[in-house]
Amino acid sequence: MLFLLFFIACETDITGLDEAAYPTNGDVFLDTFSSGLNYAAFGGSVPTAFQVDKKVSYNNSLASMRVDVPNTNDPNGAYAGGSYFTSMPRNLSSFDALTFWAKSSQAASIDVVGIGNDLGENKYQASISGLKVNTTWKKYIIPIPDPSKLTAEKGMFFFSEGPENEKGYSFWIDEVKFEKIGTIAHAQAKILDGQTQNITSFIGVSNLISGLVSVFNLPSGVNQAVNASPHYFTFASSDNTVATVNQQGAINIVGTGSSTITATLGNTPATGSMVITSRGNYVAAPTPTKAPKDVISLFSEAYSNAPVDYYNGYWAPYQTTQSSDFIVNGDRVLNYTNFNFVGIQFSSPTINASAMSHLHLDIYLPNNIVAGTALKVQLVDFGADNAFGGNNDVSATTTFTTPVLQSQKWVSIDIPFRNLPTLTSRKNLGQIIFEGTNISSFYVDNVYFYNDGSVISLEPSTAAPTPTAPAANVISIFSNAYTNVAGTDLNPGWGQSTQTSVVKIAGNDTYKMSGLNYQGIQFGSNQNVAGKTNLHLDYYTANSTLLNVYLISPGPVEKAYKLTVPSTGGWRSIDIPLSTFAPVNMSNIFQIKFDGNGDVYVDNIYFY
């Protein structure tokens, strides 16, 4: 605070001057804070990590800056980081580097040091990642990507460093100043990591130029990569009626045709370009109609999406696929270019799609389809370890070709899990992998798992359908809709392991059998149903794979009828012709029996 008061007083005489008159002072910290310099710690960092050290300094100067990096789990903050900035801008355009001397209490790699962090727009931020320091003083150089931009800069220096191997340590920085070194050479600049990216696009699409790289050869002959903000680059569109690009490298497609986006860094042309072919107006993927409760979404504006690690894993060394995702009319669209294969990962957490029946995705192939064009969609379940590998992963691949694949139109792909026998589990889904043949690029939207109703929960959420048979025609064993045969025993002790109970489902009494092996129902009195035509029952089971129902007459004489399980879609109502149960004596029925497995809900057991 002392610094602030003192230097504000110093600067009052030059306020109000125009930009050209901003001070050209290059000193940041020599023996103390330079004129007008402030410090602020970054959010989440240890606020007291930085202090002026009067005991340790470079070349026995009066003081240095010391940074105490915290240990992992320090309650005061996770890292040390902050910015030294001025309230009055400075004109630094005559310098070509920020230099400083540094040493540390142990060999370490400082996460980031740089310039241009003004706690505001950080317009001209430039930084070095992974600065190697050790226990002897050494001079370091941060080349300014384009000094001509720094005519009114407030961000003099910043740093951010976390624990090394979970341990804190200290480093010292001294003689921090902007310099004209003159022997920084061979500027290199790249956009899109130096690649030429060909994209097909539409009016209304926004893109961002990424992969900005700048490299300078230091006076020691070694190259130094500098993370330069887009503002240092000058972007250009070869046809502004097709695409415009702003200072941040944000592209807007405004017309039909072709345009190439390039950039320069100072006087250095950047390698890499984006060649845009705009086909005109955009046609969006079909809007999903599934109810959100039946969906687990990975990528869609129609739903809230589950956490996704990445939509492009850039799996080295064989993947060539780049991402040129775009936003059109507020709709994000995945755009895979230079496509051979690409993975989407969602491992933290993995997705349990047990209650889902399908994977859905919409794809758009902007190029013509040629012979042999194929798209493989692979679903990977990570197994109980929830991690890739571990000898418990399972997967299934579905291959799509023409006529499913169509050029220049959205194609909706729905893959039923029931068609994926090798995907033996979908409780820990972790990846979707696309692999293509003769597909150079494609768009993807609306990636989600959904339940078409065929996958049901263990317990029904709705009551069984209310019977419609007139009461006068009915002999009822178990139903809220009718008067049941009095004295019926729903759980006679036949040595079974099945657990039975009557539970309320949506207010309706429902007969539940858990862990079925077999289970009988003993009628309160023997029933003559010879005048009836059918046995009716409603059943619901999500997990049974075998279920039979029997009618029994004394003898005993019994006959099984096999029910289709699980009851995909929910409650199943079935009317079984009594003739099916021959030779059981329909004039003297006294028991019903179930056998099989799983958890089964039954309701409305009656003859009519």
Place this chain on the structure above:
Amino acid sequence: MHTVRFFVLSFFLLSFTSCDVDTTQKIEKKNWQLVWSDDFEGVLGASPDAKKWTFDIGNSGWGNSELQYYTNKSENVALDGSGNLVITARKESFGGAAFTSARIKTQGLFAQKYGRFEARLKTPYGPGIWPAFWLLGDNINEVGWPQCGEIDIMELRGQQPNIIHGSLHGPGYSGGSAITAPHGLMNNRYDANFHVFAIEWNEDSIDYYVDDYLYQRIKKSEVKGTWVYDHPFFIILNVAVGGNYVGFPTEQTPFPQKMVIDYVKVYQEN
């Protein structure tokens, strides 16, 4: 471009007490006649003119523990089609070496006693990169080194891309004991632009120039050792990787590295 004169100021004060070295040098004009030259005109990828240049091939270390294998492949030595010869040091395994490069010479094709030897070139850079433009006594196969004499017109350590050295190696003053002087650039580097490196040599002395700035004069009368510079010398251009003079390249050394030579010219005084 502004040359750094403080490197050599004390030398001139001793040797050129009559000269005003603070402003421009007053060096007597000589009447040079061009007798040999190569402008490296030719098509892209072509080898240097076989009537003028021959190759040193191999990875013997060349007496300096150099790390490269010298080849005559066009990847290592070729015309660029724009009037330059490019010698390229590459990081690639070849013939048991970790690097390749090239070394060309006029041995057996051209040698001359006295005169002006000059080259206009742009140096490579990076730790462990060692470009050189130099002369060796044509009698090396009879008397050996250093008795044959060696005149280094330009040597540069890639980790100091703004400093060159001009040196003289002879009996009693070779290797680390060579007679040498540096010439540095302020606010510039020898790899950023072309510079002209030259010596002017007569029976009494050898003068070392960068861009026609005299930064070292070695006089026969002052050399403590035998003066072995009264016979013809041939020309060598090479880019070494590693070696005693420059040290090892590091992981940070950018590859490939190119020395781009616009021309080599040799004059005699009329």
